Structures are given as C-alpha cells and as structure tokens.
Amino acid sequence: MGRAGDINGMTCFKLAVAASVLAATALTATVSAPAAQADxxxxxxxxxxxxxxxGGIDPATAVRVGEAVCPMLVEPGQNMANVASDVADALGRPLGPATMFTGLAIQMFCPRAVTALTDGRPFSFLG
Structure with a gap:
C-alpha cells in the first residue's frame, strides 16, 4: 500500500479510537446515581x-495494561496505532478489541487526552 493508503488508514484508525473514547465518555456520563461507596x-x-x-481479561492484567496506556502515548515516536498494537500483544487479543480497550483506558486513566484527540492536538502529560 502506498503512502496515501497509509495516511488514510492512520486517519481512519485515529477516528475509530476517538469514536471509541467519545462513546465511552457518553456511556459513563449516563450512569445512574452513584453507589453508597464510590468505586x-x-x-x-x-x-x-x-x-x-x-470481558474475559484477567482483572489485574486489564488494570495494569490500562494504566500503562497513558505513559505509552507520550513516549517519543509513539502513536495511537503503536499503542493499540502493544495493547493487543499484552492482552493476546486482536487489534479491533485492543483498539476499543485502548480508547476506554484513555477515557478512564488519562481524560485530558480525550480533549486533545478530539481537537487534533498531540497529548502530553506536561500541559
């Protein structure tokens, strides 16, 4: 595939991740009244x-990999495709579910990235 195909594929991938992050945000915004003790x-x-x-992912592994997504995003040379690929490898899952997992992890563990992704800006923990 040529450079134009690579660029179009990356654009589609970024849109898919942004859509999964936004969908996760919408879902958590519609959660009913909080429980007596916060999760x-x-x-x-x-x-x-x-x-x-x-489901079906070991909870400790899911949390460990989820919490590792934000630091992976800010590593030099990393992009969303690389992070989702690393998540797929870490979980032993195909890229599609790993992309959704990555989007949910971003929404949960690094919410500032949601705004940066939807605005087309690079994400950084530094500001």
Missing amino acids: TGADVFLAMLGDYGL
Missing part, C-alpha cells in the same frame, strides 16, 4: 470493559 478507578474501568464486551 475505584480500576473497578469502573473493569465495569466499562464488561459493558463493551471486553
């Missing part, structure tokens, strides 16, 4: 995975 971020993340049909 931890890990519990909410695991529940989100189940809601999106991404």
Whole structure:
C-alpha cells in the first residue's frame, strides 16, 4: 500500500479510537446515581470493559495494561496505532478489541487526552 493508503488508514484508525473514547465518555456520563461507596478507578474501568464486551481479561492484567496506556502515548515516536498494537500483544487479543480497550483506558486513566484527540492536538502529560 502506498503512502496515501497509509495516511488514510492512520486517519481512519485515529477516528475509530476517538469514536471509541467519545462513546465511552457518553456511556459513563449516563450512569445512574452513584453507589453508597464510590468505586475505584480500576473497578469502573473493569465495569466499562464488561459493558463493551471486553470481558474475559484477567482483572489485574486489564488494570495494569490500562494504566500503562497513558505513559505509552507520550513516549517519543509513539502513536495511537503503536499503542493499540502493544495493547493487543499484552492482552493476546486482536487489534479491533485492543483498539476499543485502548480508547476506554484513555477515557478512564488519562481524560485530558480525550480533549486533545478530539481537537487534533498531540497529548502530553506536561500541559
């Protein structure tokens, strides 16, 4: 595939990740009244995975990989495709589910990235 195909593929991939992040944001915004005791971020993340049909992942592995997504995003030379590929390898899952997992992890563990992704800006922990 030529350069134009690579660029179009990357654009589609970025749009898919942004869509999954926005869908996850919409889902969590519609959650009903909070429980008597608030869930931890890990519990909410695991529940989100189940809601999106991404169950069957060892919970400790899911949280560990999910929390690693944000630091991977800011590594020099990394992009969304690389991160989703790394997630797929870490989870032993195909790229499609790993892309959804990556989007949910971004929404849960690095929400500032949601705004940056939808605005087309690079994401950075530094500001």
